[in-house]
Amino acid sequence: MDILLNVLEEKKIDQKITISGSKSESNRLLILQNLFPELSIENLSDSDDSVHMQHALSTDDELVNIGHAGTAMRFLTSYFSVAKGRETVLTGSDRMQNRPIEILVNALRDLGANISYEAKEGYPPIRIKGTEITTDKVQINGNVSSQYISSLLLIACKLENGLEIELTGKITSIPYIKMTLSLLSQIGIESNFEGNIIKVYPKKSIEKQTIVVESDWSSASYFYSIVALAEIGSEIQLSAYKKESLQGDSCLAEIYKHFGVTTTFGDNFITLKKETETQKEALVINLKNAPDIAQTIVVTCFAESISCSLSGLHTLKIKETDRLVALHDELSKLGANIAVTNETLELDITSRIHKNIAIKTYNDHRMAMAFAPLALRVPIQINNAEVVTKSYQKFWEDMQQLGIKIDEL
Numbered sequence: 001m002d003i004l005l006n007v008l009e010e011k012k013i014d015q016k017i018t019i020s021g022s023k024s025e026s027n028r029l030l031i032l033q034n035l036f037p038e039l040s041i042e043n044l045s046d047s048d049d050s051v052h053m054q055h056a057l058s059t060d061d062e063l064v065n066i067g068h069a070g071t072a073m074r075f076l077t078s079y080f081s082v083a084k085g086r087e088t089v090l091t092g093s094d095r096m097q098n099r100p101i102e103i104l105v106n107a108l109r110d111l112g113a114n115i116s117y118e119a120k121e122g123y124p125p126i127r128i129k130g131t132e133i134t135t136d137k138v139q140i141n142g143n144v145s146s147q148y149i150s151s152l153l154l155i156a157c158k159l160e161n162g163l164e165i166e167l168t169g170k171i172t173s174i175p176y177i178k179m180t181l182s183l184l185s186q187i188g189i190e191s192n193f194e195g196n197i198i199k200v201y202p203k204k205s206i207e208k209q210t211i212v213v214e215s216d217w218s219s220a221s222y223f224y225s226i227v228a229l230a231e232i233g234s235e236i237q238l239s240a241y242k243k244e245s246l247q248g249d250s251c252l253a254e255i256y257k258h259f260g261v262t263t264t265f266g267d268n269f270i271t272l273k274k275e276t277e278t279q280k281e282a283l284v285i286n287l288k289n290a291p292d293i294a295q296t297i298v299v300t301c302f303a304e305s306i307s308c309s310l311s312g313l314h315t316l317k318i319k320e321t322d323r324l325v326a327l328h329d330e331l332s333k334l335g336a337n338i339a340v341t342n343e344t345l346e347l348d349i350t351s352r353i354h355k356n357i358a359i360k361t362y363n364d365h366r367m368a369m370a371f372a373p374l375a376l377r378v379p380i381q382i383n384n385a386e387v388v389t390k391s392y393q394k395f396w397e398d399m400q401q402l403g404i405k406i407d408e409l
């Protein structure tokens with residue numbers, strides 16, 4: 001479905017939006033709930049990725065297809081490796097079959113797992129014969145995806161002797177590793193992370209308990225962008241959020257000060273307010289700890305006519321699409337002066353945004369959502385707009401609530 005977002009005429013916004021639970025927290029907790037049925041979860045994400053995870057954990061079929069869900073692919077690789085007696089072929093979308101998994105597979109094989117490739121070496125689909133793992137030490141490169149490490153951490157306490165992981169290389173997306181460890185700690189599993197060594201201690205059962213998932217901060221990023229582009233005095237209240245977040249993307253509150261957006265923490269909600277004009281200096285920032293908000297930030301800078309210099313973006317090349325190339329190609333069509341390398345992005349000040357450009361989304365939810373705030377400046381077309389459901393089911397409804405008129409093409 002291709003859609004046209006008409007330009008938003010009323011730029012003074014005052015709205016309240018409720019966003020569903022974090023997909024990262026949810027997909028970790030779903031694995032943990034399967035290992036520990038004593039665990040209940042509230043405010044679970046309604047994202048496609050969490051639906052895929054739930055389905056994968058409830059089926060007995062040999063073939064399990066997790067679509068585009070990176071967390072499901074990576075977390076389930078370890079989970080099925082220790083599902084004794086079960087044989088599973090884990091696969092995903094065409095793109096997933098080109099997102100690397102070798103580093104995780106090699107670590108699991110070193111631990112004694114039985115995993116083979118069904119097609120291309122190093123990529124899904126993979127065949128996993130569940131077995132008992134007793135080895136308790138492993139080395140893994142931390143520079144490509146933190147999801148490989150979270151995957152090992154999620155099953156670690158169920159191994160007879162727990163697990164000690166030695167991380168090599170520069171560690172990327174660290175807040176996601178810390179999120180995994182925090183959730184383990186919340187349910188009573190002990191671990192420690194010192195230098196480049198993470199230890200998880202064995203645990204057979206936990207206390208009966210309920211965890212309430214905080215809403216998704218990556219989804220909140222699109223509202224930060226909208227408020228940044230709105231008239232001074234505009235406000236959006238988002239729930240359910242808290243100050244002590246497990247999600248690294250909560251750094252948005254700090255980053256968007258550059259755009260004159262303040263964040264006030266209330267009782268289970270945040271209020272974003274456009275207090276002042278955007279600072280005209282370039283935004284210079286390393287996003288290795290928060291890769292999922294890169295697209296949102298670049299589009300905000302473009303719309304606000306400021307330059308930016310982003311680094312720490314090497315993981316963007318292996319996400320739902322090559323996000324560096326996608327940003328380059330789509331922003332160029334809108335008139336941007338943008339240059340990318342394999343890990344950086346430079347955007348120059350643009351004076352004019354081209355109207356009625358059709359943005360390709362490349363099966364990437366964040367391409368569709370990051371470009372939507374441009375409707376505060378120009379009419380813009382978003383192709384295959386349904387991609388948003390990977391992480392945010394009612395994204396377009398929420399855009400309409402803000403007053404953006406949408407025509408199906």
Ligand SMILES: O=C(O)C1=C[C@@H](OP(=O)(O)O)[C@@H](O)[C@H](O)C1
Pocket residue numbers: 023024025071144145146147150172173176291292315
């Ligand atoms: O663990 C997680 O929930 C995630 C980790 C990050 O991936 P990488 O560690 O591959 O950068 C992030 O981009 C992804 O959306 C979710």
Ligand SMILES: C=C(OP(=O)(O)O)C(=O)O
Pocket residue numbers: 068069070071072292319320366391
């Ligand atoms: C990269 C993402 O997800 P995943 O890697 O889990 O597919 C994302 O949601 O931006």
